[in-house]
Amino acid sequence: MLNEVIAILPEHLHCIWRLPEEDDDYPLRWRLIKSHFSRSIEKDERISDSRLRKKELGLWQRRY
Structure with a gap:
């Protein structure tokens, strides 16, 4: 049984x-x-620089 499906688009x-x-x-x-x-x-x-200090990529928002 499939448990997850994900579609990643340019903006969401x-x-x-x-x-x-x-x-x-x-x-x-x-x-x-x-x-x-x-x-x-x-x-x-x-x-x-802010994201580098926090070891974050620019791809994602800081919250989910």
Whole structure:
């Protein structure tokens, strides 16, 4: 059975998923999805000094 579907578009994303019965850590799941995706793209974007200090990529908003 498919547990998640993700469509990443230039300005936003759509995601349908089902957390395991014993797992209700929604923020952790989002962080893992965003981290996995971010590591799979080229590293040539321009990143602000503020984001560099916080070790953030410019791809995502600071909140989920």
